[in-house]
Amino acid sequence: MKIDNNQLLRFTTAGSVDDGKSTLIGRLLYDSKSIFEDQLISIENTSKRRGHEGIDLALFTDGLRDEREQGITIDVAYRYFTTPKRKFIIADTPGHVQYTRNMVTGASTANVAIILVDARHGVIEQTKRHAFIASLLQIPHIIVCVNKMDLVDFTEDAYNNVISQFEEFSSKFLIKDIRFIPISALLGDNVVNRSENMDWYQGAPLLHTLETMHISSDLNKVDARFPVQTVLRPQREGFLDYRGYAGRVASGIFRLGDEITVMPSGFTSKIKSIDTFDGELEEAHAPMSIAITLEDDIDIGRGDMIVRSNNKPETSQDMEVMLCWLHNNPARPRAKYTIMHTSNEQKAMIKEVLYKIDINTLKSKTDDDSLNMNDICKVTLRTTKPLMYDCYRENRTTGSIILIDDSTNETVAAGMIL
Amino acid sequence: MSKYYLNYLDELEAEAIYVLREVWAQFQKPVILFSGGKDSIVVTHLAQKAFYPSKIPFPLMHVDTGHNFPETIKFRDDLINSLGVELLVGSVQDSIDQGRVAEERGKHATRNALQITTLLDAIENNKIDCAIGGGRRDEEKARAKERFFSHRDEFGQWDPKNQRPELWNIFNGKYFEGEHFRVFPISNWTEMDVWNYIKREKIEIPSLYYAHIREVVWRSNSWIPYSEFTVLEENEAVLSKKIRFRTLGDITITGGIESEADTLEKIVDEVSAMRNTERGNRSDDKRSESAMEDRKRQGYF
Structure with missing residues (x-):
């Protein structure tokens, strides 16, 4: 296999309880020969014990003991497979219990969301929720898999119905790229191998689509942002005066000699070197981990952000945020939380709940300002010091935040800055 | 013109380096x-x-079962010397001698489960707040x-049903006195990725x-x-076999x-053709379907 150009694609899968999500993942792993013999034997034994005919592909994705006993998925689980073209990471998110929290988690790093729809039932409420969350989290690509085509005699009508239903409700969402594929996860049609039962479908099977879709533009390469994680001061021979700012390029491209501004102090300088263990670089882009040295001695620490002087982020203590509440303890009115944003950490207060989105009707409600587990609300936040951010739609790294409850240290909310 | 995307090994590497720097910034x-x-070894290389150009700013810790391959100990000591970092050792033998744990008995006795106590004691005694x-x-x-940043309570236990959600690349490493974190920078790597990386980076x-002649006993497949x-x-016999x-x-x-794989190239080829998972050869995982989960809950690696 040639490694040089093979990219990494992260996708998340969403579907209702019986849409065949686990079967689809099992099918992808099985047909792409990513399942080992000892796993296969263990699953054959379990299938037999439970009285299944053949092997139950869904068993590949069973993780913790509680789930195996109850036959459900309770937390995001990550799966891996590689083809000669790409490496894939699947964030497998549960269908029902706490689905919002888990799907938001799985979606936060995904390039692609696969949404499963049962061809017999068409678009249902859960489909709309999944599409809404995918658009909320700005997953760049959505693939709607119309599953169980074998149960509707592989007819084009069933497939077209789903497309028109989906187009109807999703037109107001912010979705950049959407595709539809008719499949049977159970029988393998159009998953890895082209279906012989659906001549009318001219598009590519799922795996081929995942292997070839354009993802190198998914990261923002325009706005150069470098949140400083830590400062490297080796204080050993050869590096006595070395002061490198270590971090990962959040977005954009930095080059030697670039005029930069350090936020929030506003000091300016030029990039003197871009360093890595493997040598100095002329330029660095997202998502590379590097160290930057500057021409001038400036006081810089964790939480500061280096940006190109001609393109700066927003700087404010007040911002509007779409907040997804992730914890059993509801938000306390006017309580202070720790906010983490890139490498920056401070205190924040939820000043006002502007509206709550009813996840079932997708309509906004203004008469309810409570924040409970799985609620999605538009709020205003105020931080103790200015935050350097971009809107989430433009930049998933500098536009995202989490809130932490200091009394439990738990992560209680995820937010996307508007 | 240069390309402005990373191949998957570079992306995995950049992610792991980011995680390691977060650890250094967030923990004491x-x-x-x-x-x-x-x-x-790969995690150490990534650190x-x-x-760079600083040395790895924290120690390496070895939980020593006392049942070592001599090659492993020599390798460890050579690496520590070349990196110039501190080595901490938690000894299972000491835990047994101090009566903290009792040795298992019988043919299938191992010190695998005993490591949990030694590991947790070493974490507590050295006031470690994050074990990578x-x-x-x-x-x-x-x-x-498992999360990248995985919380352990004051008993060192993992609660898989109550994990902190982990979104984007924001890691919450906050803890109360006595608790600690386990952090896994190569969470997203597969066995194949590790081997390809070792080959690419020429890591020792x-x-x-590597395949070598060794005296072995056929047991648990x-x-x-x-x-x-x-x-x-x-009914067991000691045989001489070429194995790795x-x-x-x-x-x-x-x-x-x-195996005949005595070079990295041959190992990578062999692993990619392999039909069994690597832990398939670990008898500690064969005890029951949830053997690993049970050990992890108690504080295992």
């Missing part, structure tokens, strides 16, 4: 859990990259749900990973090395496979 006293196996491990999510089904690994700790059963190890652990339970 982190350590790398170093077993001498390839995964902890070298993350802090080489665990990967592809290794075992209980690991598939113990000779045990794999070749267990014959050592001073082996208790032979009546896919994982390294306690010498009494680490099974080898017959």
Whole structure:
């Protein structure tokens, strides 16, 4: 296999309880020969014990003991497979219990969301929720898999119905790229191998689509942002005066000699070197981990952000945020939380709940300002010091935040800055 | 014109370096859990990259079962010397001598489970608030749900049903006195990724990973090395075989496979053609369907 150009694609899968999500993942792993013999034997034994005919592909994705006993998925689980073209990471998110929290988690790093729809039932409420969350989290690509085509005699009508239903409700969402594929996860049609039962479908099977879709533009390469994680001061021979700012390029491209501004102090300088263990670089882009040295001695620490002087982020203590509440303890009115944003950490207060989105009707409600587990609300936040951010739609790294409850240290909310 | 995307190994590397730097920024006293196996060697290599031109700013910690491959100990000491970092050792033998744990009995006795106490004692005694491990999510089904930053309560226990959600690349490493974190920078790597990376980076690994002639005993479907700790059963014979190890652990339970792969190229080819998971040769995972989950809940690596 040639490694040089093979990219990494992260996708998340969403579907209702019986849409065949686990079967689809099992099918992808099985047909792409990513399942080992000892796993296969263990699953054959379990299938037999439970009285299944053949092997139950869904068993590949069973993780913790509680789930195996109850036959459900309770937390995001990550799966891996590689083809000669790409490496894939699947964030497998549960269908029902706490689905919002888990799907938001799985979606936060995904390039692609696969949404499963049962061809017999068409678009249902859960489909709309999944599409809404995918658009909320700005997953760049959505693939709607119309599953169980074998149960509707592989007819084009069933497939077209789903497309028109989906187009109807999703037109107001912010979705950049959407595709539809008719499949049977159970029988393998159009998953890895082209279906012989659906001549009318001219598009590519799922795996081929995942292997070839354009993802190198998914990261923002325009706005150069470098949140400083830590400062490297080796204080050993050869590096006595070395002061490198270590971090990962959040977005954009930095080059030697670039005029930069350090936020929030506003000091300016030029990039003197871009360093890595493997040598100095002329330029660095997202998502590379590097160290930057500057021409001038400036006081810089964790939480500061280096940006190109001609393109700066927003700087404010007040911002509007779409907040997804992730914890059993509801938000306390006017309580202070720790906010983490890139490498920056401070205190924040939820000043006002502007509206709550009813996840079932997708309509906004203004008469309810409570924040409970799985609620999605538009709020205003105020931080103790200015935050350097971009809107989430433009930049998933500098536009995202989490809130932490200091009394439990738990992560209680995820937010996307508007 | 240059390309402005990373290939998957570079992206995995950049992610791991980012995680290691977050550890250094967020914790007071982190350590790398170093077993001498390839995964902890790769994590150490990544830490070298993350802090260059500084040295790795925290110690390596070895939980020593006392049942070691001599090659592993030599490798460990050489690496520590060349990196110029501190080594901490938690000894299972000491835990036994102090009466903290009791040795298992019988043919299948191992010190695997005993390591949990030694590890947790070492973490507590050294006031460690973050133990960096080489665990990967592809290794075992209980690991598939593990976070990058994984919280442990004051008893060192993992609560898989109550994990903090982990979004984007924002890691919450906050803890109360007495609690600690386990952090897994190579969570998203597979066995194949690790081998491809070792090959690409020309990382030195113990000779045990290469095919070599060794005295072994056939047990639990794999070749267990014959050592001073082996208790032979009546129907068991010591044979001389050309084998190599896919994982390294306690010498009494680490099974080898017959192999001719004596170079990294051959190992990578062999692994990519392999039809069994690497932990398939670890008898500690064969005890029950949820053996790994149960050990992890108690505080295992």
